[in-house]
Amino acid sequence: QAAVPQPNDRGRVTGNRLDNVDPKKKVKACIVILARDSDLQSLRETMRGFEDRFNRRFHYPYVILNEEPFTEEFKNGIRPMTDSEIKFGQVPKEASDPQAKGMTWWGYPPFIDQERAARERAEMGKNNVPYGDKESYHHMCRFQSGFFFRHPLLDEYEYYWRVEPHVKFFCDIDYDVFQMMKDNDLKYGFNIAIAESPSTIPTLWETVMKFVDKHPELVKPNDDNVLRLISSSSDLDHYNGCHFWSNFEIGSLDFFRSPLYLEFFNHLDQAGGFFYERWGDAPVHSIAAALMLKRSEIHFFNDIGYQHFPLNHCPSEPYLQKKCICNSEDSIDWKIGSCLVPYAGLYPDYKWDEETY
Numbered sequence: 001q002a003a004v005p006q007p008n009d010r011g012r013v014t015g016n017r018l019d020n021v022d023p024k025k026k027v028k029a030c031i032v033i034l035a036r037d038s039d040l041q042s043l044r045e046t047m048r049g050f051e052d053r054f055n056r057r058f059h060y061p062y063v064i065l066n067e068e069p070f071t072e073e074f075k076n077g078i079r080p081m082t083d084s085e086i087k088f089g090q091v092p093k094e095a096s097d098p099q100a101k102g103m104t105w106w107g108y109p110p111f112i113d114q115e116r117a118a119r120e121r122a123e124m125g126k127n128n129v130p131y132g133d134k135e136s137y138h139h140m141c142r143f144q145s146g147f148f149f150r151h152p153l154l155d156e157y158e159y160y161w162r163v164e165p166h167v168k169f170f171c172d173i174d175y176d177v178f179q180m181m182k183d184n185d186l187k188y189g190f191n192i193a194i195a196e197s198p199s200t201i202p203t204l205w206e207t208v209m210k211f212v213d214k215h216p217e218l219v220k221p222n223d224d225n226v227l228r229l230i231s232s233s234s235d236l237d238h239y240n241g242c243h244f245w246s247n248f249e250i251g252s253l254d255f256f257r258s259p260l261y262l263e264f265f266n267h268l269d270q271a272g273g274f275f276y277e278r279w280g281d282a283p284v285h286s287i288a289a290a291l292m293l294k295r296s297e298i299h300f301f302n303d304i305g306y307q308h309f310p311l312n313h314c315p316s317e318p319y320l321q322k323k324c325i326c327n328s329e330d331s332i333d334w335k336i337g338s339c340l341v342p343y344a345g346l347y348p349d350y351k352w353d354e355e356t357y
């Protein structure tokens with residue numbers, strides 16, 4: 001007896017919903033959020049949207065981290081926002097903390113000259129380097145660059161989705177994105193790519209190039225990576241600042257935990273630019289992805305409508321199908337400042353106008 005064709009509910013019913021999935025086969029993945037007590041209200045709003053659009057179907061656990069202990073008031077305000085498990089965690093700040101494995105996770109490592117760091121911060125303040133004079137921001141960027149993925153609460157997971165307070169999700173996400181990442185051997189997903197302001201990273205690229213000198217095999221001659229997204233010149237003599245905006249990331253934790261990435265982070269860390277300059281985790285992650293991942297391992301989540309003020313990504317085509325509430329004309333994708341044009345150029349076979357919905 002032939003199966004009766006079912007009306008296609010655009011994937012919403014036939015997609016990989018949790019109630020169809022053997023829990024044992026579910027991808028080990030979590031939502032990871034760095035936040036402070038003061039983010040309570042904006043995180044509640046973000047989680048409400050995130051649950052409505054995605055996680056009420058899939059029930060991935062949350063790991064919410066802070067370098068200070070969260071108050072009971074914060075935890076009690078967050079818990080009712082999801083049926084999923086939430087793990088609240090503290091960042092082991094000092095190297096002396098047994099969980100910190102001998103490194104400073106949030107603070108000044110011993111090789112940093114703190115007086116110089118203070119002088120440079122004041123200078124960056126005068127020069128209007130974005131967040132340059134904000135001390136905590138430097139610690140945050142270094143933590144997101146080198147440590148979040150080694151927090152013990154993330155040990156059991158293979159993939160993460162980074163979410164921040166104050167972001168919005170514009171469209172339904174009706175398939176299991178982590179399963180999709182795994183099924184397609186994807187390692188890093190983004191939905192906004194923009195150019196970094198050069199004043200935050202004066203010596204980042206030359207520092208990266210010193211790492212490449214130690215690992216010449218990373219600069220593959222076969223065009224199999226996205227290096228041309230970040231440096232158009234064939235000898236890589238210049239970084240154009242293009243990076244995946246890291247407030248949204250869906251990625252492989254094993255990529256960041258790999259010996260090569262850890263060596264890369266340590267190399268950058270020793271150079272001091274997290275403190276003497278204001279290196280962001282976004283260019284750090286993106287340059288690593290460009291050096292170490294294959295083109296086919298990086299994914300543009302065109303279908304995930306998203307806002308991190310002041311930028312939006314809104315799907316370009318049949319957004320009504322995903323109940324998007326954004327206007328694709330407001331999307332940064334093809335506007336000045338976006339790096340999607342050079343990115344798209346790397347994928348000549350990709351059908352940009354008929355994204356697969």
Ligand code: GDP
Pocket residue numbers: 033034035036039065066067068136137140163164165247
């Ligand atoms: P922006 O997105 O670059 O403007 O910076 P945000 O202020 O949004 O910070 C990025 C992420 O780090 C967000 O998830 C913040 O909640 C978090 N964050 C920033 N600074 C701190 C901090 O000092 N402590 C903690 N716990 N979280 C922070």
Ligand code: MN
Pocket residue numbers: 164247308
């Ligand atoms: Mn933010």
